[in-house]
Amino acid sequence: TCSGAPIHNSLGETIGCFNVSGPSEYVYSHTFGMVVAAVEAIENQLWKEEVQEEKNRAYELLSAASESVTEGLLAVDNEGRIIHVNPVAQNILGLSEKVETGQLLKSILGPNEKFSEMANQLLWKTDVEIVHNQGGAGIHCICSARPFYKKEGPIAGVVYTLREIHKVRSLVNRMVGATARFYCEDIIGESEVVRNALKLIFVAADSRSNVLLTGESGTGKELFAQAIHNHSARSDGPFVAVNCAAMPRELIQSELFGYNEGAFTGAKRGGNPGKFELADEGTIFLDEIGDMPIELQVNLLRVLQERKITRVGGQKDIPINIRIIAATNKDLLKAVEEGRFRQDLYYRLNVLRIHIPPLR
The missing domain is CATH 3.40.50.300 (P-loop containing nucleotide triphosphate hydrolases)
Known part of the structure; x- marks a missing residue:
């Protein structure tokens, strides 16, 4: 006896077949149903892997874009925990070691940092000058902030765009x-x-x-x-x-x-x-x-x-x-x-x- 079913990809194309064969005296009435269920499980797993691969590609593209821009990018969630920070932002903020996601921004910059103050206002901010003294190191940059929200829900976090003050001044000096x-x-x-x-x-x-x-x-x-x-x-x-x-x-x-x-x-x-x-x-x-x-x-x-x-x-x-x-x-x-x-x-x-x- 033989029970089989084709396996399709997300585009509906046949990419294989799942088959169960055995002696006729061991025929079982529910074998075909088991084969169909197995094929559905295989197709679901293939679909999940394709979706995950697309997510990985999107993340790699986003990371490459984030690291190639000349401006600093910093994203925090609604609790002030770091979601993402690119190398330029690390340099502007004076972070010597690689920052791990999930760290509180206040634990790195101290209790008087201005980024959380901007986030709490829940408003778009453009070209705000930030001067912050962190121990012996100082932060001086131009910052823009944009909150982002959950789908039909409350604020999910804030994305900051940072520009080094030296580059801003250099542009101003060239213009004038x-x-x-x-x-x-x-x-x-x-x-x-x-x-x-x-x-x-x-x-x-x-x-x-x-x-x-x-x-x-x-x-x-x-x-x-x-x-x-x-x-x-x-x-x-x-x-x-x-x-x-x-x-x-x-x-x-x-x-x-x-x-x-x-x-x-x-x-x-x-x-x-x-x-x-x-x-x-x-x-x-x-x-x-x-x-x-x-x-x-x-x-x-x-x-x-x-x-x-x-x-x-x-x-x-x-x-x-x-x-x-x-x-x-x-x-x-x-x-x-x-x-x-x-x-x-x-x-x-x-x-x-x-x-x-x-x-x-």
């Missing part, structure tokens, strides 16, 4: 033209004093010390500053020029150090970074430094000493990595004697001095 265009060879001069000044450009470029450029108005102090930047190890970073004499006295602090939302009437929503933040990883050129108000020289001295700034209306220290080149057409030593310029700030700036001769 915060770059140096001139090199040493662009400065023309044949006199001995000019050649000596040009030699000092390379001395200053090889050094990490602050530079003070002196000389009359119109002698090309910014050209020298740009050349120092372009020949230095910071040439790939931004070059931000600030004319201290051209900024209104009441706005110079917010322009240099930035401000937080609500710091004063008319403050931009979300706050605004200052020139020092935009110059991070690069060079800031403070032209006409002798015209800086005496009360702001204390803040500049703190930047030089601690390499940190605090925005107007803010409480968090923001670390910065900058090189300062200052320029003046005034006699700063005389200004120090008259009490118009701080002596400690003068010596902090006057580490490497380059005097640019007049053009006449």
Whole structure:
């Protein structure tokens, strides 16, 4: 006796046969039913394996896409446990070891992290600046958050998109033209004093010390500053020029150090970074430094000493990595004697001095 049934795949194609054969004297009336039931079980198992394979392929595709993007991706469930984090997000968040799924985000970043606060608001958030100090390490990034929900149910979690603050600043600096265009060879001069000044450009470029450029108005102090930047190890970073004499006295602090939302009437929503933040990883050129108000020289001295700034209306220290080149057409030593310029700030700036001769 023989009982058999074809086996089909999910497309209905015949891929095999299940057969039970035996001596006729052992024929059993329910054998065919058992064969059909076995075939159904086989087809169900094949279907489950195909579905699982499709899920695996989708997960591999999602993982490959997540790891190839230049932005950080972080997903947490409604309890704040990590579902997924890509390598870029690990780097931005300062996670040295591979994070395991299921860990509470608060257990890694500490109790005051801002991501859970954003998630609890259950709203889409776009381009929120996050400054978070985690022990000795700091997190400074631009974050967007999007909640996702269970099918016809409550919130299931939040997906965060993180952008490193340095990349955001780099884009801003390219858009606003915060770059140096001139090199040493662009400065023309044949006199001995000019050649000596040009030699000092390379001395200053090889050094990490602050530079003070002196000389009359119109002698090309910014050209020298740009050349120092372009020949230095910071040439790939931004070059931000600030004319201290051209900024209104009441706005110079917010322009240099930035401000937080609500710091004063008319403050931009979300706050605004200052020139020092935009110059991070690069060079800031403070032209006409002798015209800086005496009360702001204390803040500049703190930047030089601690390499940190605090925005107007803010409480968090923001670390910065900058090189300062200052320029003046005034006699700063005389200004120090008259009490118009701080002596400690003068010596902090006057580490490497380059005097640019007049053009006449």
